[in-house]
Every structure is written in C-alpha cells, then in structure tokens.
Amino acid sequence: MIIFYFTSTGNSLAVAKRIGGEMISIPQVIDSTKKVYKDDVIGVVFPIYSLAAPKIVCQFLSKVKFEADYTFAIGTYGNMPGAAMHYVQKLAEKQGYRFDYVNHLFMLDNFLPVFEIGAEIEKLPKKKVEEMTAKIVTDINGRKHLKAPVTLGAKALTSIIDPLTSNTAKSAQKYIVNDQCTKCGVCVKVCPTKNISVTSKVQFSDRCTGCEACLHHCPQNAIHLKNEKSNKRWRNPDVSLNEIITANNRN
Ligand SMILES: Cc1cc2nc3c(=O)[nH]c(=O)nc-3n(C[C@H](O)[C@H](O)[C@H](O)COP(=O)(O)O)c2cc1C
Incomplete structure (x- = not known):
C-alpha cells in the first residue's frame, strides 16, 4: 500500500500513519515526471483548504494516475469540508x-x-x-466503498473556489517575524513550496500556499499573522517536527 500525503501541522500525516503502508509526501514528488503509480492499494490523505483540496494536492492529482486494486482519498478538516472530496473524485475521473x-x-x-x-x-x-480515525482505518482494511459525502449547498459553495488558479501569494505579505527569531531555518525546512529563505532576515517569496507550517512550527514562535486569533500554535501530538521537515523540506 502506498499513501501520498500532504500535511502542515501533522493531522493528515497522523491519519496516514494510522492507515499504514509506504508513506510518500506530495511535496517530495510534485516535481517528478512519473505519471503512473501502481500498487495493490493507493491512497491520498491531505487537509482541506477553503472547502477544496490544497493547490499542491490538486496539481499532483491532475498529473498522476493511480493503478491499484483499491484506491482511497481522505480529507482532514476542522470546521466545514464543503464539497472538497467530491471535486477530488472529479480530478481522479x-x-x-x-x-x-x-x-x-x-x-x-x-x-x-x-x-x-x-x-x-x-x-x-x-x-x-480517535473513534472516527479507527472507523476509517477499519473501512479501508475491509476495502469498503464509499462515495464522497456532499450536499448540494456544499457543492455550490465549493464551486466558487478553484485551488488550481487561486492566488495565495498575498498571504505571504501578512507574515510578521519578530525579534525572537534566531534565524534557525526551521521555517525554511517545513515550507512545502520552497517559499522561505533566511539570510540576515527571513524572506518570503511568492509561492506561499497558505499552509501556515512556518507559523506553527517556529521553535521561537517568532512568526505571526496580523490577524491571528492568538499566538498559540499546533502540531499533532502523534507527529514530530522531524517528520514535518522530512515531508516538506525541498531544499
Ligand atoms: C489555509 C487553510 C485553509 C483551511 N480551510 C479549511 C476549510 O475550508 N474547512 C475546514 O474545515 N478546515 C479548513 N482548514 C483546517 C485544516 O483543514 C485542518 O486543520 C487540517 O486537519 C490540517 O491538516 P494538517 O495538520 O495535516 O495540515 C484550513 C486550514 C488552512 C491552513
């Protein structure tokens, strides 16, 4: 079994690890020319962004084909999934x-x-x-079939968003790096789009995908948004900083 995953704060990776198999981070293969992946089971696990799959996940699914006896797609979300999973099925089709x-x-x-x-x-x-993760693991182990859960309202909402063309670069300008920054470079390593460089200061380019990994994993909590609700950050307790770096570092 191969699981392709994308993660910023570890939720999706924690789920992928629970399902098991060979884990491949999408940022690590996004530049690959390989078009067809074959295995007995192939799955994809990622966070839902703006009621859709993240741009990097859409780009990946738009260029590869999975040839497997059983395939699955899981989107992790925190509030409202929209019709993200319905549109992910469309990308596969x-x-x-x-x-x-x-x-x-x-x-x-x-x-x-x-x-x-x-x-x-x-x-x-x-x-x-925990209960819902265990159910998904049981479903996948039992090779259960399930259609994307979606309502008409969710379809209408999600259809407004096109993650392939939406421009998230502006969000890079919202980052404030305070004087707690030690220029350790963790932000560079957790960024999945090679958008950050550290010289005499931390610099953000225009490839930001808005995942907020740099904010959540900064060891000094030195990176902030003007409009963040608080300065508290998150990393899924089942995932280490090294695992996030291994997943996202493209330098
Ligand atoms: C840029 C961005 C957009 C998001 N949009 C949504 C959304 O539309 N609906 C939702 O329920 N959660 C949304 N979330 C929350 C994530 O989907 C959720 O926390 C996810 O489990 C994070 O997975 P990860 O830890 O693997 O990165 C968003 C998060 C980010 C950073």
Whole structure:
C-alpha cells in the first residue's frame, strides 16, 4: 500500500500513519515526471483548504494516475469540508480512474486567522477524532466503498473556489517575524513550496500556499499573522517536527 500525503501541522500525516503502508509526501514528488503509480492499494490523505483540496494536492492529482486494486482519498478538516472530496473524485475521473473510498475526517482546525488553537484543543473530545480515525482505518482494511459525502449547498459553495488558479501569494505579505527569531531555518525546512529563505532576515517569496507550517512550527514562535486569533500554535501530538521537515523540506 502506498499513501501520498500532504500535511502542515501533522493531522493528515497522523491519519496516514494510522492507515499504514509506504508513506510518500506530495511535496517530495510534485516535481517528478512519473505519471503512473501502481500498487495493490493507493491512497491520498491531505487537509482541506477553503472547502477544496490544497493547490499542491490538486496539481499532483491532475498529473498522476493511480493503478491499484483499491484506491482511497481522505480529507482532514476542522470546521466545514464543503464539497472538497467530491471535486477530488472529479480530478481522479479526469485522469481515468475513480477513488473507491472517499471520506473526510473532523480534526483540529489549524487556520489561525479564524480559530484559536486553545479553544480548538478543547473541542477535540467532541470531534471524536480517535473513534472516527479507527472507523476509517477499519473501512479501508475491509476495502469498503464509499462515495464522497456532499450536499448540494456544499457543492455550490465549493464551486466558487478553484485551488488550481487561486492566488495565495498575498498571504505571504501578512507574515510578521519578530525579534525572537534566531534565524534557525526551521521555517525554511517545513515550507512545502520552497517559499522561505533566511539570510540576515527571513524572506518570503511568492509561492506561499497558505499552509501556515512556518507559523506553527517556529521553535521561537517568532512568526505571526496580523490577524491571528492568538499566538498559540499546533502540531499533532502523534507527529514530530522531524517528520514535518522530512515531508516538506525541498531544499
Ligand atoms: C489555509 C487553510 C485553509 C483551511 N480551510 C479549511 C476549510 O475550508 N474547512 C475546514 O474545515 N478546515 C479548513 N482548514 C483546517 C485544516 O483543514 C485542518 O486543520 C487540517 O486537519 C490540517 O491538516 P494538517 O495538520 O495535516 O495540515 C484550513 C486550514 C488552512 C491552513
């Protein structure tokens, strides 16, 4: 089994690890020319951004084809999944295959302009993350088939967003690096789009995908958004900083 994953704060990687198999980070293969992946089971796990799959995930799914006896796609989300998973199935169809099992999983919301991490942590017991993760693992082990859970309203909302063309570069200008920064370079290593460089200061280029990994994993908590709800940050407790670096470092 191969699982392709994308993660910023570890939620999606924690789920991918629970499912098991060979783990391949999408940022590590996004520049590859390989078009067809073959295995007995192939899955993809990623966070939902703006009611859709992140741009890097859409780019990946738009250029590869999975040839497997069983395929699945799981989107982790924190508040509202929209029709993200329905459109991910459409991307697969365009490539000539279909995901057999498509589901989403309610987890902590790491989007700092809207959600306060302390309050999000308190919501976790109600989200029943462990129970729902275990159910998805059982479903996949049992090779269950499931259509993307979606309502008409969600389709209407999500259809406004096109992650392949939406411009997230402006968000880079919102980052404030304070004088706690030691120029350790962790932000460079956790960025999945090679958007950050550190010289005499931290510099952001125009490839930001808005994942907020640089904010969440800064060891000094030195990177901030003007409009963040609080300065509290999140890394899924089942995932280490080294695993995030291994997943996202493209330098
Ligand atoms: C830029 C951005 C946009 C997001 N948009 C949504 C959204 O539309 N709906 C939602 O429920 N959660 C949204 N989230 C929350 C994430 O999907 C959620 O926290 C996810 O589990 C994070 O996964 P990760 O830890 O693997 O990165 C968003 C997060 C970010 C950073």
